[in-house]
Amino acid sequence: MKNIMAVVMLLGLACTQSQAGEYLNKSLPEWINVDVQLRQRYEWRSNFDFNDSIYDKDGFNLWRGRLGLTLKPTKETRLFYQFQDARVSDDSTTGSKSAYENWGETRQLWGEFKTALEDREVCGLSGIGVRMGRQELSYGAQRLLGAFDWSNAAQTFDAGKIMLEFEKQKLNVDIFGGGKTPLKSPREMDDFYDGSANDRIGGYYTVYKGIGNLTMDQYVINRNTDGQTISFGQTGDGEVEDYTIGARLTGKIPDTNFDYEFEAAKQTGNSGALDVDAQMAVAVLGYTFEHDWHPRASFEFDYASGDHDATDGDRQTFDNLYPTNHLFYGYMDFVSLQNIHDYRFQIKADPMKKLNLSADYHLFYLDTPKDNLYAAARTIKRSTKAGADDAYVGSEIDLLAKYQATKFMGIWAGYSHLFAGDFLSQTGADDDADFVYAQTTFNF
Ligand SMILES: [Ca+2]
């Protein structure tokens, strides 16, 4: 009852503020913009340990408020500040929820200078920009670098990036470097550039749109966890310095209703005493039917290598980097792009203009049962055991309804179920798991 009251109060607040938000921006000078997001999600999780004999049914509320302020003092400069308050309530039973909380934090604070070169063009370079400060780094489909918005606390980087634009060549190049923003205890401030996350990245990402409807991306991302050990494979922990070299291609097959996406990456470097020798590949093929409901059916295959040999001096487990994994490998977040073959079948449709329904079915196999099952957070969800020889983790069904109730308010409701498979049986408990959630978001 308390929850319902809180939601009703939030609704009331949002309705008044939505008008206020619009009104405020209309009455503010053009160089100032204010935006507000309020999000509430109730999650109910059952048996996320795959073990019926241990009780872990758990329901809780996730609350998140964001306030953004954009200043554009000149045509070429932009300053952005975003405050975030992320909290958990009604947290009844199992496990720490500290990963979902970060109170009263500066989530983003960056300054940007961007200018067109016009008649000063050099080598086709038509525009150049710099953005410095705490910011999101989000590229491609967010399989390796993303804002991880599903998460209550989400993720940012204390970083800098240079943006190069070659307008005639239809080419954009971003060069970036920085560190992952530390997520300190909810009460403690996440200091700027303090490096305590011990997780640094650097690299470039290019996007080329010069051929028909194709978008071609190419990138190199370096990760360095100097001072932090990461658990991979059978042979354990080590500081990571790896390089991910990849490419991505998206587009539509001309004169058809087919769309596609391919991405592949090779990874080298060091992981503790081991050499890194890993790769990933993704293929998506979709078909949109000509019908008022815009039904789309798609098949997706996600592959990432795992460590098949503990003694060969190589880490074959792919490092998933800093992704938004929730979008891809099942909404229960049991799977990441590490040691996996995920066969995903999806159908979705809009039976009403503001209503989107989707149903997903996943078949999860490990690349090798000699390596672990890694959760969406890249932590080990289930350790492998000597003698495990069945790669089948299980299958998952995800049902999701999204309803855009008003211009400002969106409601999501979802149900998911995991059918446990033989890899889980061979390595421990193997009971099914359930997930129910409802999320309300206000944006204005
Ligand atoms: Ca249980």
Ligand SMILES: [Ca+2]
């Ligand atoms: Ca904090």
Ligand SMILES: [Ca+2]
């Ligand atoms: Ca190996």
